[in-house]
Amino acid sequence: MxxxxxxxxxxxxxxxxxxxGARVKALxxxxxLSLRDLAERSGVSAPxxxxxxxxxxxxxxxxxxxxxxxxxxxxxQLLRLDEGRHVVITRSNQRRTRRRRGHVVEELSPPLPGxxxxxxxxxxxxxxxxxxxxxxxxxxxxxxxxxxxxxxxxDLFIDGERHELADGDSVTFDADLPHHFENNGKSxxxxxxxVAAGLRRG
Amino acid sequence: MxxxxxxxxxxxxxxxxxxxGARVKALxxxxxLSLRDLAERSGVSAPxxxxxxxxxxxxxxxxxxxxxxxxxxxxxQLLRLDEGRHVVITRSNQRRTRRRRGHVVEELSPPLPGxxxxxxxxxxxxxxxxxxxxxxxxxxxxxxxxxxxxxxxxDLFIDGERHELADGDSVTFDADLPHHFENNGKSxxxxxxxVAAGLRRG
DNA sequence: ATCTTTTGTACGTTATCACGTACGAACGTA
DNA sequence: TACGTTCGTACGTGATAACGTACAAAAGAT
Numbered sequence: 317m318x319x320x321x322x323x324x325x326x327x328x329x330x331x332x333x334x335x336x337g338a339r340v341k342a343l344x345x346x347x348x349l350s351l352r353d354l355a356e357r358s359g360v361s362a363p364x365x366x367x368x369x370x371x372x373x374x375x376x377x378x379x380x381x382x383x384x385x386x387x388x389x390x391x392x393q394l395l396r397l398d399e400g401r402h403v404v405i406t407r408s409n410q411r412r413t414r415r416r417r418g419h420v421v422e423e424l425s426p427p428l429p430g431x432x433x434x435x436x437x438x439x440x441x442x443x444x445x446x447x448x449x450x451x452x453x454x455x456x457x458x459x460x461x462x463x464x465x466x467x468x469x470x471d472l473f474i475d476g477e478r479h480e481l482a483d484g485d486s487v488t489f490d491a492d493l494p495h496h497f498e499n500n501g502k503s504x505x506x507x508x509x510x511v512a513a514g515l516r517r518g
Numbered sequence: 519m520x521x522x523x524x525x526x527x528x529x530x531x532x533x534x535x536x537x538x539g540a541r542v543k544a545l546x547x548x549x550x551l552s553l554r555d556l557a558e559r560s561g562v563s564a565p566x567x568x569x570x571x572x573x574x575x576x577x578x579x580x581x582x583x584x585x586x587x588x589x590x591x592x593x594x595q596l597l598r599l600d601e602g603r604h605v606v607i608t609r610s611n612q613r614r615t616r617r618r619r620g621h622v623v624e625e626l627s628p629p630l631p632g633x634x635x636x637x638x639x640x641x642x643x644x645x646x647x648x649x650x651x652x653x654x655x656x657x658x659x660x661x662x663x664x665x666x667x668x669x670x671x672x673d674l675f676i677d678g679e680r681h682e683l684a685d686g687d688s689v690t691f692d693a694d695l696p697h698h699f700e701n702n703g704k705s706x707x708x709x710x711x712x713v714a715a716g717l718r719r720g
Numbered sequence: 721a722t723c724t725t726t727t728g729t730a731c732g733t734t735a736t737c738a739c740g741t742a743c744g745a746a747c748g749t750a
Numbered sequence: 751t752a753c754g755t756t757c758g759t760a761c762g763t764g765a766t767a768a769c770g771t772a773c774a775a776a777a778g779a780t
Binding site: 350351352362363365367369376 | 726727728729731736
């Protein structure tokens with residue numbers, strides 16, 4: 317386990333983490349506070365505040381929290397500012413769609429890092445299936461899935477058992493077990509699936 | 519401007535800011551990583567990780583950001599976090615239903631401990647809303663929500679902004695921010711909502 | 721104009737962060 | 751059982767955060 321650490325040679329922004337300084341300065345000025353005013357409110361010295369604002373120093377979590385408090389924010393609020401809105405809209409005609417053997421998958425949640433629940437709509441033609449009994453699990457260990465039947469009837473196969481689901485039924489199960497859905501009827505079925513990611517890493 | 523700093527004598531929580539260490543430890547263990555694994559992923563030494571987890575040291579923002587990155591999170595996500603047998607079927611006529619002022623909520627996922635994603639259907643009558651602008655957030659820190667419009671059109675209000683959603687559109691956002699949906703049309707709208715929970719505090 | 725106050729930052733000192741090494745305990749394998 | 755590996759943490763060292771003091775420049779008051 318060797319960590320090579322070159323001072324100031326590599327990307328300085330990466331070593332300094334989130335760009336806190338500029339935000340502190342902007343907020344302080346917006347509140348019409350001098351460095352000494354904020355030092356008084358936060359209990360962090362004016363020279364230190366100056367260093368932080370100019371990016372000369374990365375404050376500890378403890379000090380940053382006090383700075384945020386002096387700006388009437390929690391630290392997570394301070395860090396969230398300027399992170400972008402995090403409101404992502406997918407229009408009905410913009411869904412990412414996959415097709416395979418009578419099985420259509422429309423993704424509804426955005427492919428963002430840290431996304432915790434994957435939301436999709438599955439349409440199965442008559443006789444189609446989401447997989448078969450010998451397929452390995454496609455979801456990571458610890459995943460849970462909730463599926464809601466939107467249209468028609470569908471069968472869930474899991475743990476060597478068959479569960480019949482009618483229109484409007486929903487089911488929740490461990491998605492890291494081998495499982496698949498089958499449409500054994502005469503018409504299309506539609507299914508809303510939510511897979512909540514697990515935390516375990518092997 | 520004097521700051522007295524006594525090692526471990528005064529209130530340790532105030533001097534250490536947010537309780538990051540316990541969260542790092544809980545996440546690391548949930549991901550089945552050793553300190554050395556996380557040191558490898560984050561580029562922060564194992565002894566330092568140990569000190570952080572035990573609250574002996576407050577890391578700088580730069581170091582904390584690297585730790586968060588090794589846990590597949592941004593630092594603000596890490597700071598926001600707080601912390602759910604098998605096949606459970608809910609029949610369409612067995613949904614847990616709540617009603618309030620033109621707003622009907624049907625729960626589709628079971629109320630199990632450890633449940634990671636809460637799935638529900640919301641029906642809003644004309645002029646109804648899921649809440650209003652002054653309601654506090656009802657979801658725990660770190661929650662994300664994906665909502666899918668099943669029928670009609672609906673407006674999402676969040677961050678002082680209004681987002682118009684049409685039939686079939688979906689939206690994903692931080693559910694721990696104050697937000698609500700409104701139906702300003704002439705007929706019922708229906709909405710699938712998936713709220714992925716934050717993680718339990720360690 | 722002069723004088724005073726305010727402001728941000730340079731500088732030196734001290735405390736603490738962050739590292740690498742090494743240790744003891746726990747665990748796994750033969 | 752013995753041996754090897756993995757794990758978390760103690761320890762010492764060097765780097766840097768965080769402070770208080772002082773300075774120069776800008777702003778405000780007379």
